[in-house]
Amino acid sequence: MEIKAIPSSVWKFLWHYLSAQRVLFFSIILTIVLGEFLMRISLYFAAQIVEAISGEGDMEIRLSMAVWSAVWASTVLLLRSLVQNATVFVEARFMPNCIVRVSKDLFSYVHQHSTAFFAEEMAGNISGKVKTIIDSIYPVFYNLLWGFFSPLVAMTMTFFFIFKINICLSLLLLSLNLLLIFVIYRLSKTMVPVSEKRAKTMSEANGILVDSITNAAIVKNFSRYHFEKRYYFKYMRIAADADRAETKKFGTVFIWQNLLRAFLQVLFYLLPVWYWYIGKINVADFVLIQSLIAILNNTFSMLSMNFMQFFKLYGSLRDGLVLLSKPCDVIDRAGALKPENIAGNITFEAVKYHYKNANALFDDFNLEIKAGEKVGLVGHSGSGKSTLVRVLSRYYDIQGGKISVDGTDITQIKQESLRSHIALIPQEPGLFNRTIMENIRYGRIDASDEEVYEAARRAHIHDFINKLPKGYETKVGERGVMLSGGERQRIAIARAILKNAPVLILDEATSALDSESEKYIQDSLKELMQGKTVIAIAHRLSTLKEMDRIIVLDKGKIVESGTHRSLLAKKGIYYGFYEMQSSGFME
Template identity: 35%
Template sequence: MKYIPRVFRYLLPYWRLAVVSALLILLASLVGLLMPWPLKFLVDSVLGEEPTPWWVTATFGKFASDRYAMMYVAVIAGLGVTLLSDLVHVLSNYAQTKLEQLMVLDVRSDLFEHSQRLSVSYHEQKRSGMLIYIINSLGDAVVGVLMTIPPLVQSVLTLIGMFIVSMTIDPWLALVSLVVVPFLYYSVGYYAKHIQSRLYEVRGLEGETLSVIHEAISMIRVILAFGRSDHESHRHRKLGLKAIDARVKITIRQTLFTMAVNAITAGGTALVLAVGARHALSGKLTVGQLLVVLAYIASVYKPLESISYTIGGLQDKFVNLGIAFGLLDTEPDIKDSPNARAIDRVRGAVRFDNVKFSYPGREDTLKDVSIDVKPGEVVAIVGPTGAGKSTLISLLPRFYDPDGGRIEIDGINIHDITLKSLRHQIALVQQEPLLFSGSIMDNIRYGRLEATDEEVVNAAKAANAHDFVERLPEGYRTELGERGTKVSGGERQRIAIARAFLKDAPILILDEPTSAIDSKTEQVILDALDRLMVGRTTFIIAHRLSTIRHADQIVAIEAGRVVESGTHDALLLRNGLYRQLYDIQTGKRRRQRDDDAIVNPTEVNADTSNSDEVAEVIQ
């Protein structure tokens, strides 16, 4: 219930629609009070001997004494009240549905927006499928709680109105009808107390099932390659059966709760019928009055049942509400500091000063790392797998925050820069080029959304992507499919580079951009990267050392520490880690080229950045 005040925040933008909906609910309650009166008039005044009500005589004049005419009036009145009730119901449904859908969109938008503000580490720990489940399936929880209020209010208003009218007809009968209230109250309390934990369990299992589906679709190539379709189907079905079992148990309890409510109201109805019939036999009530009272009592019990079901059903919505607000209440690990300020385009001087960082459960990923980079320099980060290269570079755009030390851009601590303006200074090209399912034009324009078509094409030309794009049947309007699966890896990488060109950021991060590409495509991409790096401070993480020989500074990292730094030639003379990595790679390449030369001496797959070695192989 602590979330209820927050729920109303989503109602405020649509208060006019909410007022209309409330008025229609009030009108529906009033119309509901009219429903049994045409029947009473028909039974007592038309079929019976009760005098015709004064307002009927005043309205119809001499026709009020004509029983046949009054019979048609009663029937038409009953039909009119029913049609009016249906009309109000339709209008109320329209207003409530529109109000509900608008608020659902607002809630889902807040959940989606907030999930994007959460840190990379949060998303690494949480399964994507569960986040999708919360945003899409539980996003209507806030509205679900709020939209239970109108029927509750309508039921309460109807209950009060009918009880007042019943009291005027037969006070004892009206009081007898309230005998069921304590039993309903106890039933609702017992149900609410014992259902919540099971609902949390079911929600978790249903979210996990969606996570399995999402993961399987994302990993479909691996699943097919290893022939594990049956295994994944069995895993999904096993988890689904577990969720079904938990859901069935809850449904049984919900059904038992419904049966208990029905049994209580049925007992109350029987008691009222017995007392009312006794009063009718003793002349305290007319038959018409008894029918009205019975209709009201039945109608009173209907809102009582509705209130019971709604309050019982609210437990499900409260669980959803807790999960949804739990996501909204999750504080981002990475956020603007109180004194953060936006900055304009930087020169690109970067300084890592005694930076320390540890992942949860993995200490000393980075230990006292210090690097000074001048504007426009190209810095290569090398080292064995797991040395901390990618982690170090991930600290610059604040995907993570260091545990110690500081990082500066142009002498400003990055914690004193707003995240938006900090990341505006940085362009990123990753090992796996991540593309959206839109067109090539849209994917390149993602680097700068306001860019013109001409600027997009120029960026593609600079990235050596224009030619292959033009050869496609739909050119830049070609839809790439999910994750860009309709083009090759090298083509995806060139689109990603074009996106970085278009962003035109002063700092560039290249995270192993050619490691998964063949040598021929690598040269095309390296040519594009050479143009991209001009005038920008560039950090390159590379396993292929041949791509970084001309870097202004090479930093070798091992076990989270900087073990050496310098130029390519200087590091080769030191016989340190860089020389070891270089000797291993050049030895492998030389052996591969020797094998290629034996198989086909006229076609040697040469690395153009190592012309001396190529000449040696040919000789």
């Protein structure tokens, strides 16, 4: 089941995943409580040894008391060690599961976002924030349980034992401890904004780095290495300044916390001495209280550090969740349909659409494409050709009107199901940095090797692949950089052939091919288009001659419609395009 939303609050986010495995989570809580309790019991028996040695009375009785107290103290410490070992094994199961859940949900939710989300955010920035959140889960968990909860339990049990000895002393020490915790908390919380800024600037710098590396060929083509270095270093300097500010803040907070803790520690040690002096507690009580306070002081030393570490992580988590918890703007409706088959009737009715902060591209746009009809789209750049096929695939949602497939509003169909019936061969074919076999098989994951080979043959790429040293097991590099534009395009065509969807979209599908390759591909596409609803976008008008109908778009409106021959005879806009190409002025 896909996750519907990522909690935007850090606390809600943490609780959502920590409580998802309630049995394991509360088992860890129980072992922490039990371990702290056993530690205090061992100190109680140690104090009994001191009382037996320093007391008066029969030596045999005191010796027996001291020995049995030592035995019980050792037994309790052994039990505590076993409990701590059990905690390690429970954590070993709990944490990997928790990290897998977070990773899976973040991956799923990011992919649920529309194309607009990825257009507005750099891939490096998105992946950087995902990695930051995943990397922060374990240290946050450690800080919450061992940095906050364990000291809280330790403090509670410490004051319970002191309360049993002397109520007034325990209340006085408790008040001082609560004051210390409050001040540590308030000081540590000032780390959040500087940590959030550091995480944000580091993500931005990572985004610039990934963007530059991804476009390394452009950098080399324009000899812009030094420009890119300055551009990246500018963002890294900003990130370094933010990191320096965070470290400086960390040091300042730590100093103030240490000064306050040192001052209160003096009172923690002197108050029991005073109570012993006035006869309110005996030597054994004094030893027990001092042992408890010694452990408590060490606990507070850890607490102050863990508070600051936690709020550093808190800032990083909050920065990541600001982006990654954004609501998806294209979502499936409850009860959305999953049609197994479609005929391919497509209808655009009074469609209204505009990009963010832009004028309307489509306003009351109407178009009907019958099942099995082959329609070509022609127009200047920005006329709405590519946008039309994107809204058909629900990469974006329209602001008004309706788009239907076989009479069903596409918003009533699950996005995954809708797109499974549409094969897209784009102008810029996207390939994974995987093998050729894996890239072609992406069209239909359960396809056999022979079916992949056949798709490649029909795309006129099979012979080329077999000539490679590793054949179909050849990795194509990031985005297919190891192949030429034409080779990438033919692999994308093979992938679409394998998918064999009833609706086929050709978005400048032959633009990267040479004339010889284009001829082969056109023959393959003719076979592929048989019985399918086809929408073909092309600037090379010669590729549209076989279309049943050609639609000429201008600023989101249909200005001409007809066959290739009828539009030429009309001598309108389409005729002008064709004349420019025939004269060699337009490709």
